[in-house]
Amino acid sequence: MYLARKVVGNRIRYFIRESYRDGKYLRSRELCDLGTDPSDYIVYPGGNAYYIDEVVEERLGSFGQEPDADELEDIFWCFVDPEIRYAVGSFRQRGKKKQTRALSREDEERLQREIHLFDKRRMHYLRSGEIDQSRIGRASPRLFAVLCDKSRDEIEQHFLNMETDLDPYEHKRYVYVICDLQRFFTQLSAKIMPEALDQDDVDRHFLAEICRLNSDPSFWQGMNKGGGLHEYMIRYVIMYFDTEFQRSSFLDDYLRNFIDAKRFYTAPAKKSSVNLDEAGTLFGVTRASIEKMTKRGLTRLYRRMAQKLHPDKGGDHDKFIKLTETYRDLLNRTK
Secondary structure, three states: OOEEEEEEEEEEEEEEEEEEOOOOOEEEEEEEEEOOHHHHHEEEOOOEEEEEEOOOOOOOOHOOOOOOOOHHHHHHHHHHOOHHHHHHHHHHHHOOOOOOOOOHHHHHHHHHOOOHHHHHHHHHHHHHOOOOOHHHHOOHHHHHHHOOOOHHHHHHHHHHHHHHHOOOHHHHHHHHHOOOOOHHHHHHHHHHHHOOOHHHHHHHHHHHHHHHHHHHHHHHHHOOOOOOHHHHHHHHHHHHHOOOOOOOOOOHHHHHHHHHOOOOOOOOOOOOOOOOHHHHHHHHHHHHHHHHHHHHHHHHHHHHHHHHOOOOHOOOHHHHHHHHHHHHHHHHHHH
């Protein structure tokens, strides 16, 4: 069983639902309507004690459910009085059993096969915060185990809860990542600074991707989504268009580039096709200076020019990206 929320009219209503097997699909059904305030079903007999009203168990019992106290406590925990949560929270965690069973090869293969790529991207970002999704294939299957044996509705409710931890300034970047929009662009900035891309192009690819996902039967797994864009997809449209990309600082960009350069694996360097005359003009020096420059000297020059051209310093987006791409090309050919 799990707690689900849904906007009805202008208010949020809460429900207890369960996922169940129906042929080859996992579907969901409502077991109990908790109304707009589930805390109404929490009884406080005194002190730090509390329990869930028996009427909830009676309603669940009519569906053949016999939940134990821990299961109901998990569902209602976020509605318990904050002072009591603070007082008993540590004891509650101690009583929970930790799952330490290692995943078998069959379990790992099943997770890789059954978990949709969109779900993997969401979980990967929410756990790591990484924009670059190229390493998602190397993520531990255990990261996605929590999504196994759940209906599409239960998975979406799970992500709804996780996404509440996102800061508002992250929303657009989060949607950019989970839709894997970087794959439509060849610029270096696509993986580190999406705000530098042509935003009209990004918008166009986003709308196409969200519509493609909305019509993907392998994603919905038999869930009746009706016509038009499903409400679970609408929230991403709102996230995307109601916020802007967070502006990164020069130090953030520099550190990210430095870390990328020090990773254990780097792709084979591409053969440089940089025009040295253009590079000299871009860096404000002569071609001869570029040809004689060491990597250390080039890096010093890049830092100085990047400070001037970075958008946060009032510089030009396109010139900054061109500077960074040229710098990387020059590093590949400089001794």
